[in-house]
Amino acid sequence: QEFLDAFQARIDDEQKIEPNDTMPSAYRKTLIRQISQHAHSEIVGMLPEGNWVTRAPTLRRKAALLAKIQDEGGHGMYLYSACETLGVSREELIDDLHSGKAKYSSIFNYPALNWADIGTIGWLVDGAAIMNQIPLCRTSFGPYSRAMIRVCKEESFHQRQGYELLLTMMQGSDEQKEMCQDSINRWWWPALMMFGPSDKESIHSSQNMAWKIKRFSNDELRQRFIDATVPQAHFLGLEVPDPDLKFNEETGHWDFGDINWDEFVNVVRGNGICNKQRMKDRVAAHENGAWVREAALAYAAKRAAPQAAAEAAE
């Protein structure tokens, strides 16, 4: 208990915990769970966007989309590395993803069905992610905090890019405008669900708050996101698909309708439109690439052997 108190004191003092520091095993476990889930989300998140790389309508947009996906791959690598500092291998993490033991953000179980979705994913999905992640830039675990600083910077760029994409389309033809409206209709509620269950239901929150792994509650962040996003939607000329949405003069916040938590639970359970497809794609990539990884290992071993022999001979 003394150790736990001392640990808590360090955290309360806003000191960063570093990989070689001793830490409570629950803290370590929570971090591994959360960081790896975040890493998996980056990797799975490449798929819905990858689905549009071959169909991007201009070279400039195609380049921007490729750059965004590249950033996401980079985030994935960065976050897996942060996880590895906690003593778990990337291979284990990926096995957990493929076995269904580890989760990734449910948002990527929705399909990207038209080009406006690429804008909406940047604007709403990255937007919600940033809202979740900005507090994590000050999270107590050093490598995670540093990773988040970089990730947030790049995702802000993606968010602006997504917004600009929609702005361009909303100034275009009727068909383009329809695509945008269709897109927000499909992504709005799933984006709100990205903040997780409402505070009444959330199981991990209080300990995580104390450890400063989490710094704001799900509902606080969700409200913040809505307050920031609704005016942007209106500026774009989009209707937010929530008949109960209304600005509350008293609180200064946007009141919104009930979230369909049944859908949320259903998707988390694996019954989203694309859950099976996403995992099938990831597992297929992993299995089809097994021979490549084996070859790389075999080659490295061959190179290492003569070198080791040479060193031994010295």
Place this chain on the structure above:
Amino acid sequence: QEFLDAFQARIDDEQKIEPNDTMPSAYRKTLIRQISQHAHSEIVGMLPEGNWVTRAPTLRRKAALLAKIQDEGGHGMYLYSACETLGVSREELIDDLHSGKAKYSSIFNYPALNWADIGTIGWLVDGAAIMNQIPLCRTSFGPYSRAMIRVCKEESFHQRQGYELLLTMMQGSDEQKEMCQDSINRWWWPALMMFGPSDKESIHSSQNMAWKIKRFSNDELRQRFIDATVPQAHFLGLEVPDPDLKFNEETGHWDFGDINWDEFVNVVRGNGICNKQRMKDRVAAHENGAWVREAALAYAAKRAAPQAAAEAAE
């Protein structure tokens, strides 16, 4: 020799040779080679057209193309069966195709690059095939002759359909007309090569003529094809890509330029644009389907076993 003379006498008398008749082994061998080559051509010929099934521009054309390809598959099955009456299994024939031992018509090593090619393949390629095959309806080997009667009838239909497709496109936009002209530019000479080397070079001809496996020389058939086809091209409004093409008032035939036999030999040797791709596709279909064929055999064996046991018990 007595046998050979008697056999020749039957042929001279226009009697049909049937599978159970005794026949010279060279006759049998020649027939197997020729019929299987023809069967292989039908099967490989499905590939360039199959390449356009998913992109046919109207439902009517898509249906017509599917029907044509279906006919070709039917011809292949029919011809393999005719071959099997000569004592060789389909599996052996297909192995010979895949190993490169057996040939197929070189025309299918040219790519189908635009939609007009689908018309041109019907008009020129099926047209040339029919010109080759009509005499074979009276060929000495009964099953082959009967197969040819059916095949020619269906191919005449394909030829008319191809011509009609081009006619429609030639009444269309400038781009459509360009596609048609581009198409005849690429297919004209390969179509002429379908009649095989000129008579001076052809090695199999004279014995095959005597056996009535062949009834006209390569050059005769080629001239006949050109005489029939050039006016059709002109009616369509297409230019035939041969600067030496000229109607000869004296002979009543169209004189034409020199054929590039180097190209012919090169493609026969396996160096056509699509030789490798066609064989790769066929071999892949065969290998990927191995588990299906094995399952069908295993299932049939299971069904046969109890039946045999039941019969034995009677």
Place this chain on the structure above:
Amino acid sequence: MSDALFKYLVRLADDTVILSHRLGEWCGHASHIEEDVAMTNISLDLIGQARNLYSYAAEVEGKGRDEDQLAYLRNEREFTNLILVEQPNGDFGKTMARQLLYSAFMLPFWEAMMASKDKQLAAIAAKAEKEVTYHLRHAAEWTIRLGDGTPESHRRMQEGIDELWMYTGELFVKDEVEERLIEAGIAIDPESLRGAWERTIEEVLTRATLKRPEDGWMHVGGRNGVHTEHLGHALSDFQYLQRAYPDCTW
């Protein structure tokens, strides 16, 4: 009512045109020629059904569109086919599974439709019913052969059924479009076909020594144009020429 009928016809047409497209992708790549011919044949039947349905839909709509404009010039979100039929071919087992699950529904569907008060739909049904009888028999025979063939074919066939099962719930979904037509004696209540579908599937799977997957969550959306990501790629191939060279006669 004519608006509902238009939507209903387009749904059915979209099912057939997309499934036909998928089968057409097999062209020249089947395990043996007999199957190349069989799948081409089924694809051809389905295109024929699509043409009849689109043409009738265009007539009902009365805006001067034709079958090709309906098939080639609507976008992904306007396509209202079942998600089941847009699923990629996978291996031959999965293709047969898709065909079985669909045809086992469509056979009793067209049988019932032959008694529709809409004479044109009844006539389309009479032709389709004969065709689908063959499609179902063909798919059922292969399901049994592969299910009860080798261990590998058993595994693949089971996988095909398992992967597609979650798309079968949509066969039985109805909305207000259909309800009005059902009341009018024009459309068929899908619920009334559930028994027949279940029996066919049970019987085939049993003979195939395959396990019927458990009914879990069912994936719907196609009837409202919310598809899987596969449809868009199919449409870009399917519609390319019409899109690249607009207003041409082919």
Place this chain on the structure above:
Amino acid sequence: MSDALFKYLVRLADDTVILSHRLGEWCGHASHIEEDVAMTNISLDLIGQARNLYSYAAEVEGKGRDEDQLAYLRNEREFTNLILVEQPNGDFGKTMARQLLYSAFMLPFWEAMMASKDKQLAAIAAKAEKEVTYHLRHAAEWTIRLGDGTPESHRRMQEGIDELWMYTGELFVKDEVEERLIEAGIAIDPESLRGAWERTIEEVLTRATLKRPEDGWMHVGGRNGVHTEHLGHALSDFQYLQRAYPDCTW
């Protein structure tokens, strides 16, 4: 001369845009994330080159077209890329083989182009040269790793090289378009790069324990728009949106 320069620029741009497209098809499907990132990165470099080349071509043409009109609104027969770059990805070994065979040519190509009398081309070359240095190193390293890895990777890598070899002859083809530009000191004579290409390939294959295929018949045609059947399908995906929604700003 400006007509020749336009054609020359479009050829180079088509190479980069098509190869970039092929690499983009890998997105999210590579063997490990590092490779997803690497291939995306190369794809991105190539798109950048394509944009520079198309924009300059449009400027030279002077008909008011832009990079997107050149990339998205020409048909298959107007594309003049090397047949090599349109070949399907196959497995990772084949993708690396394609990249090696192309980049080993493009590195000395851009190096030489930096001295072009055409200042804009020289500037494009200066940027591209740095990028291709990395592309070549990446492809060479993987060729060596896979060639000298396991028996399976050796077999696959050899197959990739063997399958693509017949498309390498086209790297060295020149026609009157290029000859005039070479004389003018604007374009590079591909023949002058053969030595460097051969040396790179020899060295990489040797270190990879792979066999250099025999030079047999070489497949050409891309520079005149006669392609393999693969390009059309790539274009229908690539151009679909521009074709389906003409005259839009995206």
